[in-house]
Amino acid sequence: MHSSRFSPASSIFAKDLRSEIRTRYALNALLMFVITTIAVILFAIGNETPAPEILSGVFWVIVFFSAMSGLSRTFIAEEERGTVMTLRLVARPLSVYAGKLLFNIALMVSLNLFTAVLYGAVITNFRIENYAIFAAAFVLGTLGLASASTIIAAIISKANTKGTLYPVLSFPILLPLLLSVIDATKKSVEGAPFSEALGDLQVLLSYLIAMTVVSYLLFDFVWNE
């Protein structure tokens, strides 16, 4: 009876996706956060024309805080609904981790694409000169952010002060990623050659691999009790 073509991880991913489409719990909050933040930035800038280097930093600040407001939902929702024990009863920890990571990647990719398009459209001085650097930094930054946020969300989901603990705990862990991704984005708006951004991109790739491997090894302990 134990034979099915569906892997448990993909089933958990599909369940989370379907649940999100029905409830729009994280998506609505994240979209509203991005829209209001960009609107506030527009008001703050007024008639000024900030340097593109500063705007590339502001772009990732928006991405960081929007991730902080929504990516923890995948675990917190299981805790709040009381389904976390049921999931622990039927699924192996690594299947849960892989399913939740896939969901956070999907959420983060769609959100960051939306943010990049909206930001590029309304902030007139934010012009990408080297799309290859921007694309590589965008992909690696998004994946790294999703990977780190997933394990941090699993850790804080059992705490009483989830909302405040999440960004506080995330900041030091995400700092190396943020510094490198902001630097690489800055080079993409300056039109620097790809070779100049290689150092940052290598840091981002290493961060992604290290964070995913560590999360994979740690998740068993975080998930059980």
Add this chain to the structure above:
Amino acid sequence: MVKISLEVSGLEKVFNRRKVFSDISLTMRESDSLTITGRNGAGKSTLLKILSGLLSPSRGTIDFSVDQNPVSDGLRHRYIGFVAPYLQLYDEFSALENLDFFRKVRGLDVSRSSLLELLERFSLAERGAEPLRTFSSGMKQRVKYAFALLHRPPVLLLDEPSSNLDAEGIDAVYRIVDDQKQRGIVVIATSNAEELHRCDQVLDLDRIAPKSSIPV
């Protein structure tokens, strides 16, 4: 019938320096049934959670084997069906969607018609496509039974089995308990006097003195 062996030895659980119970030892084979009883806070639910693998004991061991093959702690859940108030299903999904999700996560090859048959057993087939949030507590409890029996587990753990159920639902549960006794192990945790004698053996946690072993 599958040969099952559940051997618990010297089990102890401590929460924040408070000893819930200690030195519980018991042995169960297929066709054995056990009622765990005791006052509120005696550790009935904790003991069931430990047996299911949801909690680790502070001390002691659980050896579980199927057809004389030892089953590791990480795989024990495959052989256990568990109904409890703290095991919730997804409210935004229908009963069928819930069962289908758990079927996929457990890696079971069960057809949609079998899922419908399972729901029919609990008089839920007609409302199988409606979201669980529209169900009463008793109906949700019935779906939990369908969830627990989905993989035809050789071990069935029931915590407060008749809570929220009407007379018809309670009869259905007692039939499930009797069926399970024929083909595996059933353990019930209850403080309901009527349910004490549904099983062949009784473990009263109130009567376990610290550091003493009570054979069941």
